[in-house]
Amino acid sequence: xxxxTQAQTEISVVEKEDVTLDCVYETRDTxxxxxxxxxxxxxxxxxxxxxxxxxxxxxxxxRYSWNFQKSTxxxxxxxxxxxxxxxxxxxxxxxxxxxYQLIWGAGTKLIIKP
Amino acid sequence: EADIYQTPRYLVIGTxxxxxxxxxxxxxxxxxxxxxxxxxxxxxxxxxxxxxxxTEKGDLSSESTVSRIRTEHFPLTLESARPSHTSQxxxxxxxxxxxxxxxxxxxxxxxxx
Numbered sequence: 001x002x003x004x005t006q007a008q009t010e011i012s013v014v015e016k017e018d019v020t021l022d023c024v025y026e027t028r029d030t031x032x033x034x035x036x037x038x039x040x041x042x043x044x045x046x047x048x049x050x051x052x053x054x055x056x057x058x059x060x061x062x063r064y065s066w067n068f069q070k071s072t073x074x075x076x077x078x079x080x081x082x083x084x085x086x087x088x089x090x091x092x093x094x095x096x097x098x099x100y101q102l103i104w105g106a107g108t109k110l111i112i113k114p
Numbered sequence: 115e116a117d118i119y120q121t122p123r124y125l126v127i128g129t130x131x132x133x134x135x136x137x138x139x140x141x142x143x144x145x146x147x148x149x150x151x152x153x154x155x156x157x158x159x160x161x162x163x164x165x166x167x168x169t170e171k172g173d174l175s176s177e178s179t180v181s182r183i184r185t186e187h188f189p190l191t192l193e194s195a196r197p198s199h200t201s202q203x204x205x206x207x208x209x210x211x212x213x214x215x216x217x218x219x220x221x222x223x224x225x226x227x
Contacts, residue, residue, distance in 0.1 A: 033213045039154070043202055045218040052213075089154045095212035100145060100164065102212045106156045 002027045004094050006105035013082055014113050021077040021108045023092030029053075031097035034068065034075045039089040039107070051075065079110075087112045117141045120205050120219035127195050127226055135190045135222045137205030145211060146188040149204040150174060151221075157204070163188055195226040 003026040013019045025034065036048040049059060051068050059066045063080045079086050092105040118139040127133055139146070148161040159172030163182040177199070178192050188207075192199055202223050206216035 033215075035215055037218075043153075043204075043221045043223065045204065045206075045216075047215050047217070050213075050215050091157070097213065100208075100211040101147075101159065101162065102216060104157045107154065109154055 002029075002094065002096055002099075002103050004092050004103050004105035006090075006092055006108050008108045009106070010109040010111065012111040012113065015084055016081050018078060018080050019082050019110065019112075021079075021090050021092075021110065023075045023077065023105060025073050025075065025092070025094045025103075027094060027096045029096040029098055033095040033097075035093040035095070035102065036066065036075075036077050037091045037093065039091065041088070045091070048077075082110075082112045084112045084114055086110060118205060118207055118217050118219040120203075120222050122222060123220060124223045125225070127224070129194075129196055129226055131195050131226075133192050133195055133224070135192075135203050135205075135224070137188045137190070137219055138186050139188075139207045139217070139219075140186065141207065141209065141217065142185060143207035143209045143217075144185065145208045146182070147206045147208075147216065148172070148178075148180060148188070148190050149206065150176065151202045151204060153202060161190065195224075197226045200224060200226050 005024045032053045034051045038046045065078045067076045089107045091107045093102040121136045149157045158174035160176040161180040163169045204221045205219040
């Protein structure tokens with residue numbers, strides 16, 4: 001089975017707090033790609049990051065960081081010192097090498113309160 | 115600047131009307147996709163195309179149809195709109211496949227009254 005689970009439906013934190021969004025995936029493919037997308041209230045989906053299955057290095061981009069662990073099939077996303085502009089729905093997605101289509105998680109709604 | 119364009123951005127239409135949602139991309143991508151999404155909810159794939167004259171239905175059954183006569187253009191048509199079609203429709207494209215990630219349009223928010 002190929003599946004992405006984002007167990008957190010909604011997270012609410014106060015501005016400047018750190019927050020981690022969880023993503024757990026399932027696939028039998030040895031080669032696959034993982035993604036995070038952000039969907040602000042405007043509705044457009046914005047690409048944040050892509051990671052392939054052979055690269056387990058963590059990535060940091062400003063206040064954003066991603067932790068990829070094959071041992072636990074997880075690809076978690078952390079926002080440090082959150083800001084109100086980070087409020088959005090965040091989607092994790094999986095692309096097995098055998099598929100041209102993305103397999104999407106259900107999304108996590110992140111609310112950052114001022 | 116967006117490389118994939120969807121029009122209209124918002125549409126309110128009466129039941130029974132025929133509508134076409136437009137999606138065009140300037141990147142020369144072969145693979146294009148239509149998703150249906152209720153606000154902030156899961157994305158459901160309704161149609162996809164891997165090239166000109168190639169279209170397939172997605173995981174979610176939809177009463178809409180699509181066409182792909184030109185690489186850059188992937189319109190979605192509802193022959194007879196119903197209130198159950200009220201949703202956001204997102205168009206996406208990719209060059210090499212899902213591994214390259216998708217580029218999304220800004221979406222069309224459809225309301226059928």
